[in-house]
Amino acid sequence: MGYQWNWGVFFQPSATGDDTYLGWMFAGFKMTIGLSLSAWVIALLLGALVGVLRTVPNKLLAGIATAYVELFRNIPLLVQLFIWYFVLPELLPESLGNAFKQSHPVLQQFFASMVCLGLFTSARVAEQVRSGINSLPKGQKNAGLALGFTLPQTYRFVMLPMAFRLVVPPLTSEFLNIFKNSAVCSTIGLLELAAQGRQLVDYTAQPYESFIAVTLAYIAINVVVMTLMHKFERRIAVPGYIGGK
Amino acid sequence: MHDFDWSSIPGALPFLWDGMKISLVITLQAVVVGIVWGTLLAMMRLSSIKALSWFAAGYVNLFRAVPLVMVLLWFFLIVPEFVGQLFNIPKGTDMRLSSAMAGFALFEAAYYSEIIRAGIQSVSKGQMAAASALGMTYGQSMRLVVLPQAFRNMVPLLLTQAIILFQDTSLVYVSALADFFGAAYKVGDRDGRLVELLLFAGAVYFVICFSASQIVKRLQKKYHPA
Numbered sequence: 001m002g003y004q005w006n007w008g009v010f011f012q013p014s015a016t017g018d019d020t021y022l023g024w025m026f027a028g029f030k031m032t033i034g035l036s037l038s039a040w041v042i043a044l045l046l047g048a049l050v051g052v053l054r055t056v057p058n059k060l061l062a063g064i065a066t067a068y069v070e071l072f073r074n075i076p077l078l079v080q081l082f083i084w085y086f087v088l089p090e091l092l093p094e095s096l097g098n099a100f101k102q103s104h105p106v107l108q109q110f111f112a113s114m115v116c117l118g119l120f121t122s123a124r125v126a127e128q129v130r131s132g133i134n135s136l137p138k139g140q141k142n143a144g145l146a147l148g149f150t151l152p153q154t155y156r157f158v159m160l161p162m163a164f165r166l167v168v169p170p171l172t173s174e175f176l177n178i179f180k181n182s183a184v185c186s187t188i189g190l191l192e193l194a195a196q197g198r199q200l201v202d203y204t205a206q207p208y209e210s211f212i213a214v215t216l217a218y219i220a221i222n223v224v225v226m227t228l229m230h231k232f233e234r235r236i237a238v239p240g241y242i243g244g245k
Numbered sequence: 246m247h248d249f250d251w252s253s254i255p256g257a258l259p260f261l262w263d264g265m266k267i268s269l270v271i272t273l274q275a276v277v278v279g280i281v282w283g284t285l286l287a288m289m290r291l292s293s294i295k296a297l298s299w300f301a302a303g304y305v306n307l308f309r310a311v312p313l314v315m316v317l318l319w320f321f322l323i324v325p326e327f328v329g330q331l332f333n334i335p336k337g338t339d340m341r342l343s344s345a346m347a348g349f350a351l352f353e354a355a356y357y358s359e360i361i362r363a364g365i366q367s368v369s370k371g372q373m374a375a376a377s378a379l380g381m382t383y384g385q386s387m388r389l390v391v392l393p394q395a396f397r398n399m400v401p402l403l404l405t406q407a408i409i410l411f412q413d414t415s416l417v418y419v420s421a422l423a424d425f426f427g428a429a430y431k432v433g434d435r436d437g438r439l440v441e442l443l444l445f446a447g448a449v450y451f452v453i454c455f456s457a458s459q460i461v462k463r464l465q466k467k468y469h470p471a
Contacts, residue, residue: 074454076412079426079447087440090247183312187418194314198322207323215311215319222310 009206010213021200028196029217035113035192036179042118043178047125048164052155054130065126072123077184080120085112085188106190113185121178125171132167133159165238172229179221193217253436254445257428264428271345271424272411278350279410280403283357288387290362301358308355313416320348321420341422345414353410360402364395401465408457412450425449 010022019027053065072080085108089097100108136159144154186195197214201207254261289301308316324347325340334340368391376386396403415426423431426446433442 070455071451074412074451074458075447076415076426076450078415078418079443079450082430082443083447087443090440180312183314184416186314194312194318197315198318201322207326211315211319211323215315218312218315219307219310 003208005209006206007209009204009209012204015203021204024196024200025193025213025217028191028193028214031110031190031192032179032182032221035110035117035185035190036182039114039117039121039182040175040178042114043121043125043174046119046122048129049126050122051126051129052133052160054126055133057151069123069126072120073127077116077120077181078187081113081116081184081188084116085109088112109185109188109190112188113182113190117178117181117185120181121174124174124177128167128170128174129163132163132170135166136162162238165236166241168229168236169233172226172233175229176222176225179225180218183218247440249441250438251441251445253432253438254441257432257442260432261425261428264423264425267342267417267422268411268414268424268426271342271349271414271417272407274346275349275353275410275414276403276407278346279353279357280361282350282354284361284392286354286358287362287365290358291365305355305358308352309359313352313413314419316352317345317348317416317419320344324348341417341420345417345420345422349410349414353406356406357403360399360406361395364399364402365391367398368394397468400468401461404461404464405458408454408461411457412454415450 010025011020013019014021014024050065050068053061054069056062089100091097092100100111103111140158140162141154144158145151149157182192183194185192186198189195191199193214197210200210200214204210286301286304289297290305292298292301321341321344325344328334329336329338329340372390372394373386376390377383381389414424417424418427418430421427429442429446430439433439436442
């Protein structure tokens with residue numbers, strides 16, 4: 001079909017002259033990793049908190065946590081991202097909104113993406129944490145209370161140390177998802193991996209090489225994360241449980 | 246503070262509804278094709294023929310490792326050109342909708358096949374053995390004995406995946422195809438009312454997906470009373 005393959009294109013100087021096209025891809029790769037990891041920190045912290053709150057006997061707290069999860073799970077990620085990026089700065093008090101809009105464009109994109117991905121994923125993490133806590137035998141909580149622990153102490157010393165270890169394998173798939181979902185952030189102009197792939201197509205006119213390279217980069221991220229998490233899962237597995245020694 | 250002005254929404258409702266129809270069409274066909282192709286993939290994966298099982302494993306792992314956005318970009322930027330040259334389709338034909346449908350169906354099949362595989366494996370082995378003992382062929386036992394039970398167990402999961410898929414259709418935005426979200430964005434951009442239209446779109450998605458997931462929850466209780 002007359003397509004001229006040219007893998008050497010990655011080593012050519014880019015259109016702006018200060019880098020090669022491979023350098024562009026690497027910049028996108030770093031952005032994807034940086035964004036996903038920082039969003040993952042938010043997702044873990046908030047998700048653990050909300051997940052725990054969903055299991056507490058206090059109806060109000062559990063209700064708020066449930067509403068939080070339902071809100072973030074039932075609106076598409078793309079819509080959430082656009083709301084963070086385009087809508088929220090308008091709704092903030094004027095001085096704060098202006099401060100956001102006057103900051104560096106990349107900073108705005110990164111910040112909106114990080115918060116969006118973080119909160120979106122936190123709702124999913126919360127569901128995993130909740131089902132981890134609910135999967136514990138009822139006797140654990142009762143035993144803690146019978147020993148004279150208060151409810152917070154029972155959570156702190158008895159239930160959570162177990163639940164957090166049980167919940168690591170299901171969290172691996174959420175961790176993988178956050179890298180994949182970060183590609184959505186290309187839609188607001190953040191130059192992460194997928195966006196760089198699109199740019200490469202436009203600038204090099206070598207669409208196949210560009211897309212194959214970017215796709216392979218995502219597969220590589222996937223494989224590396226899976227391998228690392230697998231090792232981590234085995235170290236943290238609870239003896240006597242599935243996957244434990 | 247922002248001065249809300251929702252006045253551009255009522256007039257735009259027919260246009261938004263047209264967009265919603267596109268979202269629903271993509272969702273529906275991707276669910277149907279995804280389940281059919283996903284079932285075949287799951288059966289290949291569980292098959293004793295090594296080549297089939299490797300193919301299915303490779304397919305599923307490939308699609309599950311790549312972001313949907315990336316798959317859609319492949320299907321919008323690369324595949325049409327390739328297919329166009331292959332079948333001599335005149336340049337400039339708008340293939341965005343068919344590309345979107347193909348992309349979603351092939352992508353979702355990978356996720357459906359994992360759900361279906363687990364469903365098939367959840368049916369006890371004795372069922373298959375009993376069917377074989379009755380003289381049924383492999384195809385017959387799958388079709389008449391195993392799959393009906395597997396699908397009954399899987400209904401809630403398949404529907405939940407359909408809700409996720411419906412949300413994901415908003416990503417056709419990368420091809421500027423006017424699905425519901427694309428339509429809302431266009432109207433908001435045109436009237437300078439992006440804030441209102443984006444919030445409206447979010448609310449509509451929320452109402453649809455939340456109600457659907459509540460229905461799924463009820464079904465789940467009916468099928469699997471805990």
